[in-house]
Amino acid sequence: xxxxxxxxxxxxxxxxxxxxxxxxxxxxxxxxxxxxxxxxxxxxxxxxxxxxxxxxxxxxxxxxxxxxxxxxxxxxxxxxxxxxxxxxxxxxxxxxxxxxxxxxxxxxxxxxxxxxxxxxxxxxxxxxxxxxxxxxxxxxxxxxxxxxxxxxxxxxxxxxxxxxxxxxxxxxxxxxxxxxxxxxxxxxxxxxxxxxxxxxxxxxxxxxxxxxxxxxxxxxxxxxxxxxxxxxxxxxxxxxxxxxxxxxxxxxxxxxxxxxxxxxxxxxxxxxxxxxxxxxxxxxxxxxxxxxxxxxxxxxxxxxxxxxxxxxxxxxxxxxxxxxxxxxxxxxxxxxxxxxxxxxxxxxxxxxxxxxxxxxxxxxxxxxxxxxxxxxxxxxxxxxxxxxxxxxxxxxxxxxxxxxxxxxxxxxxxxxxxxxxxxxxxxxxxxxxxxxxxxxxxxxxxxxxxxxxxxxxxxxxxxxxxxxxxxxxxxxxxxxxxxxxxxxxxxxxxxxxxxxxxxxxxxxxxxxxxxxxxxxxxxxxxxxxxxxxxxxxxxxxxxxxxxxxxxxxxxxxxxxxxxxxxxxxxxxxxxxxxxxxxxxxxxxxxxxxxxxxxxxxxxxxxxxxxxxxxxxxxxxxxxxxxxxxxxxxxxxxxxxxxxxxxxxxxxxxxxxxxxxxxxxxxxxxxxxxxxxxxxxxxxxxxxxxxxxxxxxxxxxxxxxxxxxxxxxxxxxxxxxxxxxxxxxxxxxxxxxxxxxxxxxxxxxxxxxxxxxxxxxxxxxxxxxxxxxxxxxxxxxxxxxxxxxxxxxxxxxxxxxxxxxxxxxxxxxxxxxxxxxxxxxxxxxxxxxxxxxxxxxxxxxxxxxxxxxxxxxxxxxxx
Amino acid sequence: xxxxxxxxxxxxxxxxxxxxxxxxxxxxxxxxxxxxxxxxxxxxxxxxxxxxxxxxxxxxxxxxxxxxxxxxxxxxxxxxxxxxxxxxxxxxxxxxxxxxxxxxxxxxxxxx
Numbered sequence: 001x002x003x004x005x006x007x008x009x010x011x012x013x014x015x016x017x018x019x020x021x022x023x024x025x026x027x028x029x030x031x032x033x034x035x036x037x038x039x040x041x042x043x044x045x046x047x048x049x050x051x052x053x054x055x056x057x058x059x060x061x062x063x064x065x066x067x068x069x070x071x072x073x074x075x076x077x078x079x080x081x082x083x084x085x086x087x088x089x090x091x092x093x094x095x096x097x098x099x100x101x102x103x104x105x106x107x108x109x110x111x112x113x114x115x116x117x118x119x120x121x122x123x124x125x126x127x128x129x130x131x132x133x134x135x136x137x138x139x140x141x142x143x144x145x146x147x148x149x150x151x152x153x154x155x156x157x158x159x160x161x162x163x164x165x166x167x168x169x170x171x172x173x174x175x176x177x178x179x180x181x182x183x184x185x186x187x188x189x190x191x192x193x194x195x196x197x198x199x200x201x202x203x204x205x206x207x208x209x210x211x212x213x214x215x216x217x218x219x220x221x222x223x224x225x226x227x228x229x230x231x232x233x234x235x236x237x238x239x240x241x242x243x244x245x246x247x248x249x250x251x252x253x254x255x256x257x258x259x260x261x262x263x264x265x266x267x268x269x270x271x272x273x274x275x276x277x278x279x280x281x282x283x284x285x286x287x288x289x290x291x292x293x294x295x296x297x298x299x300x301x302x303x304x305x306x307x308x309x310x311x312x313x314x315x316x317x318x319x320x321x322x323x324x325x326x327x328x329x330x331x332x333x334x335x336x337x338x339x340x341x342x343x344x345x346x347x348x349x350x351x352x353x354x355x356x357x358x359x360x361x362x363x364x365x366x367x368x369x370x371x372x373x374x375x376x377x378x379x380x381x382x383x384x385x386x387x388x389x390x391x392x393x394x395x396x397x398x399x400x401x402x403x404x405x406x407x408x409x410x411x412x413x414x415x416x417x418x419x420x421x422x423x424x425x426x427x428x429x430x431x432x433x434x435x436x437x438x439x440x441x442x443x444x445x446x447x448x449x450x451x452x453x454x455x456x457x458x459x460x461x462x463x464x465x466x467x468x469x470x471x472x473x474x475x476x477x478x479x480x481x482x483x484x485x486x487x488x489x490x491x492x493x494x495x496x497x498x499x500x501x502x503x504x505x506x507x508x509x510x511x512x513x514x515x516x517x518x519x520x521x522x523x524x525x526x527x528x529x530x531x532x533x534x535x536x537x538x539x540x541x542x543x544x545x546x547x548x549x550x551x552x553x554x555x556x557x558x559x560x561x562x563x564x565x566x567x568x569x570x571x572x573x574x575x576x577x578x579x580x581x582x583x584x585x586x587x588x589x590x591x592x593x594x595x596x597x598x599x600x601x602x603x604x605x606x607x608x609x610x611x612x613x614x615x616x617x618x619x620x621x622x623x624x625x626x627x628x629x630x631x632x633x634x635x636x637x638x639x640x641x642x643x644x645x646x647x648x649x650x651x652x653x654x655x656x657x658x659x660x661x662x663x664x665x666x667x668x669x670x671x672x673x674x675x676x677x678x679x680x681x682x683x684x685x686x687x688x689x690x691x692x693x694x695x696x697x698x699x700x701x702x703x704x705x706x707x708x709x710x711x712x713x714x715x716x717x718x719x720x721x722x723x724x725x726x727x728x729x730x731x732x733x734x735x736x737x738x739x740x741x742x743x744x745x746x747x748x749x750x751x752x753x754x755x756x757x758x759x760x761x762x763x764x765x766x767x768x769x770x771x772x773x774x775x776x777x778x779x780x781x782x783x784x785x786x787x788x789x790x791x792x793x794x795x796x797x798x799x800x801x802x803x804x805x806x807x808x809x810x811x812x813x814x815x816x817x818x819x820x821x822x823x824x825x826x827x828x829x830x831x832x833x834x835x836x837x838x839x840x841x842x843x844x845x846x847x848x849x850x851x852x853x854x855x856x857x858x859x860x861x862x
Numbered sequence: 863x864x865x866x867x868x869x870x871x872x873x874x875x876x877x878x879x880x881x882x883x884x885x886x887x888x889x890x891x892x893x894x895x896x897x898x899x900x901x902x903x904x905x906x907x908x909x910x911x912x913x914x915x916x917x918x919x920x921x922x923x924x925x926x927x928x929x930x931x932x933x934x935x936x937x938x939x940x941x942x943x944x945x946x947x948x949x950x951x952x953x954x955x956x957x958x959x960x961x962x963x964x965x966x967x968x969x970x971x972x973x974x
Contacts, residue, residue, distance in 0.1 A: 542873060543873050544873040547873075586896065587894070589896075589919055590872065590919050593919070
């Protein structure tokens with residue numbers, strides 16, 4: 001044993017010096033000084049013990065050396081970090097000789113309560129790379145001799161390590177990349193945690209070291225020797241100097257605060273760090289959220305560097321990955337070249353054109369590529385000029401929506417955000433930049449939560465689990481998914497406004513953002529609806545979801561199936577982005593239950609009638625728009641189903657009213673327009689038998705594919721039917737003159753001036769029967785209880801040309817009056833709901849049977 | 863000490879938590895569960911596909927209580943979770959031999 005006097009001296013100096021270092025840190029906040037002093041203190045203790053136990057006669061032993069590795073080797077010993085030591089032997093014999101003294105040496109250090117992490121290796125063992133222990137070989141890269149045989153250490157440092165690194169560089173780089181990716185995956189691949197781990201999380205100190213090691217291994221591989229130390233660490237260090245100083249000070253602070261090697265930045269620690277201005281020098285007073293923003297800024301810089309190095313060092317990737325990336329080089333365009341999965345600019349000056357910049361992120365979102373370091377640098381250079389006149393208006397919205405719709409939209413948004421481009425284009429997002437909102441369930445900052453929500457929706461397209469597939473099905477049915485993505489991007493922006501309801505604040509901010517983007521009023525209304533109600537579905541879950549009243553209240557708030565679908569997906573994505581475990585199958589099932597209950601309710605209650613005298617927000621808006629006399633307004637709207645008001649905008653209803661007024665001159669009014677996804681044909685006329693069937697027939701005869709339709713009538717017998725269709729043969733798209741012919745054809749068939757049957761026969765002759773990819777079984781279901789005045793029939797069948805015409809004709813043949821038709825298509829499945837009456841009453845049971853029989857025969861008769 | 867386990871309707875969780883807090887119950891474990899008792903589930907139809915809900919999502923709460931509090935807690939759960947309809951759930955009570963607080967070794971009711 002070492003003399004007890006020495007031990008007590010060492011214990012005293014360890015305790016006094018440690019306290020002094022802590023006091024000094026508390027006074028100055030200088031982390032780099034603290035870790036350097038701690039390194040010297042421990043070295044001093046080790047050497048005193050070494051002289052006492054290993055070389056009492058002052059002569060250094062032969063064939064044995066004491067080497068500092070890892071953090072200790074770098075000279076960064078944090079107050080409670082492990083002390084990485086290597087006992088290096090020339091051979092087994094030397095190991096045997098020093099076995100006892102080394103055991104005593106270690107024992108004394110443990111008795112001093114120092115946390116030792118010792119490794120014993122012979123020189124030959126150091127020369128072996130074990131793929132299961134990449135960490136050991138990596139720790140050698142920071143080796144530094146403390147005591148013992150100098151020649152032995154030189155052999156390790158000058159011969160063994162360079163040879164080992166050169167020989168194993170590919171495996172080492174791949175191993176290092178692998179452990180780094182695994183570590184990042186443990187932290188959800190993001191640095192934006194509400195309570196991040198300062199050492200291990202992406203952008204933490206470990207990443208800084210990885211960046212240095214990657215650069216060092218690459219350089220050694222090229223030089224076949226150690227590079228000049230300044231040439232390796234200096235560039236990384238220079239780039240990340242501020243980040244490193246901050247992270248070192250913050251980690252020192254955490255060690256002193258926690259009294260152990262605990263690197264988690266808890267909320268309490270964030271408060272204290274902000275109050276003590278840790279790492280921020282003489283900054284003004286900081287809130288914890290401000291201090292965290294500074295932290296995220298530094299972590300972002302570290303993460304960017306390490307990710308760039310991982311991307312740019314070819315050996316860091318497996319052969320298969322390289323193959324895929326090299327295949328992607330074919331994606332190059334006139335603007336961008338793609339090399340190894342990284343985007344480069346064909347013309348460096350091209351970024352002066354903001355459109356090129358926006359196209360680049362669209363390209364990135366589409367192909368899942370990353371930006372090269374030079375491209376990022378060029379973007380940063382281009383930003384100040386862009387800031388003077390940032391793009392805005394409809395053009396920006398067009399680029400943004402196209403980007404939001406691409407499968408890798410979230411990564412593109414993250415890249416834009418990290419380069420400060422996103423907040424330049426939408427300054428409203430500054431409020432949630434790296435924002436920590438303390439919430440027991442949330443794991444990520446508000447901006448990252450929003451990106452994750454967008455990402456989780458895109459991932460639905462490759463859904464594997466049963467639940468995800470169901471939600472994925474809904475996503476594929478959306479008419480305007482870009483509005484849902486925009487709502488997700490903006491839904492929590494209000495969290496950046498202190499006090500008050502974040503939903504209200506988000507609505508204000510979203511309005512400002514949509515002013516900037518010049519979003520059209522109808523789209524804006526949808527986005528605002530989603531933001532305003534983004535907590536509604538979760539709230540409905542807390543009520544009895546099997547209670548019809550709960551379902552009714554919720555469904556009525558939604559209004560239309562489209563809004564319901566979007567809100568259901570928004571709720572799914574919002575919960576999923578809270579933390580990886582938040583969307584349990586239990587919760588997914590509950591959300592789905594609410595969705596189907598509300599969806600069924602909406603389809604079965606579509607005939608609640610409008611009373612034009614009632615005070616309702618939409619009616620009030622219409623009254624304010626209507627330049628017509630009050631009685632005309634009342635006469636038109638009275639008796640339409642409530643659904644009519646919900647699926648049409650006020651402007652559309654005004655147009656219908658105008659068309660209805662002109663019916664006196666012209667018995668059939670037809671309006672045709674082209675929407676973003678399909679054409680929209682509106683028919684206003686007087687109700688008569690076979691009307692809907694005939695209309696569906698004309699469209700079929702023109703080869704149009706009806707995707708959706710609504711047929712409504714008011715008390716006075718005015719019908720407003722809207723059919724949304726795709727132009728299978730591009731007749732209207734390619735021939736402008738066909739628009740008038742098409743409209744005339746609809747009118748003349750409805751007026752009985754043209755022969756629909758002949759038109760249909762002609763169409764049938766010219767079309768070959770396509771073979772359906774998916775077989776949909778025909779299902780006919782009657783519901784006599786949902787509506788007080790009509791019998792509902794839902795027909796589910798294989799979608800095919802003329803289907804709607806055949807169903808509607810069959811219903812009319814069976815003396816049914818179609819009060820309301822709600823037509824929808826999901827892939828190859830047509831889902832049509834009709835509200836039927838006969839002689840002004842519901843259908844009798846016998847009548848339903850006849851209708852069912854007729855429908856079955858009609859649909860089987862292919 | 864007794865362990866109280868109650869399976870309740872999801873919509874009643876807030877009311878049950880409030881009722882239990884009011885009588886001085888401080889901690890509980892809430893678990894998302896699925897199951898059925900006599901309320902055997904039902905079938906929903908969505909777009910022509912039958913969607914069977916044979917295991918209904920429910921909420922289970924668990925807590926270990928000092929003997930003096932057990933009956934009050936039972937009454938609190940009954941009062942807050944009852945609607946009178948099938949599917950209101952059940953309460954189970956069982957005896958607990960020991961409770962130990964991991965932080966400081968405290969034992970018995972003091973550890974609750």
